[in-house]
Amino acid sequence: MKIKDLPKIDRPRERFLEKGPDALSKSELLAILIGSGIKGKNVKQLSEQIIRKFGDKFLDITVGDLLKIPGIGEAKALQIVSALALMRRFYEELGPKDNIVLSSQDAISLTSDIRDKKKEYLVCLYLNARNALLKKEIISIGILDKSIIHPREIFGPAVELRAADIVLLHNHPSGDVTPSKQDVEVVNKILEAGKIMGVNVVDFIIVSENNTHSFFAEIQSSNSKTTNYVSDGVQNSLFDLLETTEPIYTPEVKKIHKVYFYPENRVKVGRFQLQNRRFLGNKYKLLGFIEDIVNEKCNGFGVFCDIFAGTGVVGERFNEKNMKVIANDFLASNYFPLKAFLGISEIDFEEVEKKVELLNNLESRNDNYFSEFFGKTYFTLENARKIGAIREEIEKIAKNGNEKAVLITTLLYAVDKVANTVGHYDAYRKKLDTIQSLRLLIPDIDPENNTNNEIYKEDANQLIRKINCDVLYIDPPYNSRQYSDAYHLLENLASWEKPPVYGMAKKMDRTHIKSDYCLNSAPKAFADLSYNYN
């Protein structure tokens, strides 16, 4: 069929004049540039062939490439390549520039890549209060179905980016842009979610290769607040809403008159308890207060999660027979004690006692990894040799993961008692006067309460996506001091990978255990954590 045999409205030039360049597909725009076809192939078919052949590489096309296509002579090849070079030149001179979205047409021109896709795409444009594009994100590919478009996928990035407005675009590969029943359902659901999240859903646009349908008018009329492409400048993210309008939770500041006593150590001879260690920011002395608050605010809960557990004293406080405690910390030096005290529901104490005795009596006259780096500084040489030898032996004698956790915990707690420090390992005391000999004790574990518990060594933000709990106790680090710096030595001993150590403080590489909560990214990490709490 020749181009003039096509109905007028389907001819590229006519469509351009009628509807503007954004209404045209890539091959139609190219058809205008090429001008005419060849015998047996009209200009539209010729351009479609070129677009298909070069796909993503179109911008890098050369005259030589084009000359290989029957029907493209030197003049046409030069025309196309020059147009591309001209466009590139202008873009280079302009430099990076904000994409401003002030109309459905602006949104459509930013997503022209989905118009001729054979699968269904849902794309979201995240805009700031100036309507500049913050991010374009493909939300889903495939069939529009409830299970693949969860509002979380759309609004998660909106919260992260503090987007003021969003515009959604979705293609209909069939070419028919009439909204389906499902489209209408999805739009309504997204509008509802947007209202709750305080994110303005400005438009939902259905596109096909040649047509578009915008829900802008419907969205406008369904909204009490005027939704517009031209924003009012108010950054309506969820967190701003919480800050600027009536808060959902009224912060309660009250003076506590009650005097809280923390339990005296119930030390049994030869045993140690979970709280018998020095740990920055541990909440042992606040347990009564925390328990009162939890009981006041939460009625009848069954799963308590201590997601930044540290020593685990808070989780332990709520650890009862019919309760499930989830305890997590991303440091191995915290994970092993958590596992030993809160994660083991069956234990052969006799076996543990035998092994602890064996470790206490271990010969340790020779230097080893631990004594080489930490002897005569953090520990006496004798203690350091013993610590290294015991840790090595644990690898050999622990018969399973539970036993290993118990024995490592035993060692970590004993080490803390003979360390020549003020409680953390950023430095050691100049004078090595901590001369007490290392002695391992038995952990005072109550396995009966641990039947339902789960213990993790994960980044809290990853774990939150996998667990369910009734009470989430969140106690992240609250300054720039990394726990992996303060406890590098215990972490080294717990993980026992014997890495090289550096500097006066003999710290290993800790890049893999840096917490976002000690960095500028803390608010973002916190928002992500609360957003993903189930």
Ligand SMILES: C[S@@+](CC[C@H](N)C(=O)[O-])C[C@H]1O[C@@H](n2cnc3c(N)ncnc32)[C@H](O)[C@@H]1O
């Ligand atoms: C303030 S302390 C918790 C103290 C604890 N409530 C107690 O009473 O012992 C914070 C803990 O969070 C852990 N942590 C920091 N960032 C983490 C992350 N992204 N995921 C999991 N744990 C993290 C640290 O290792 C540290 O033990």
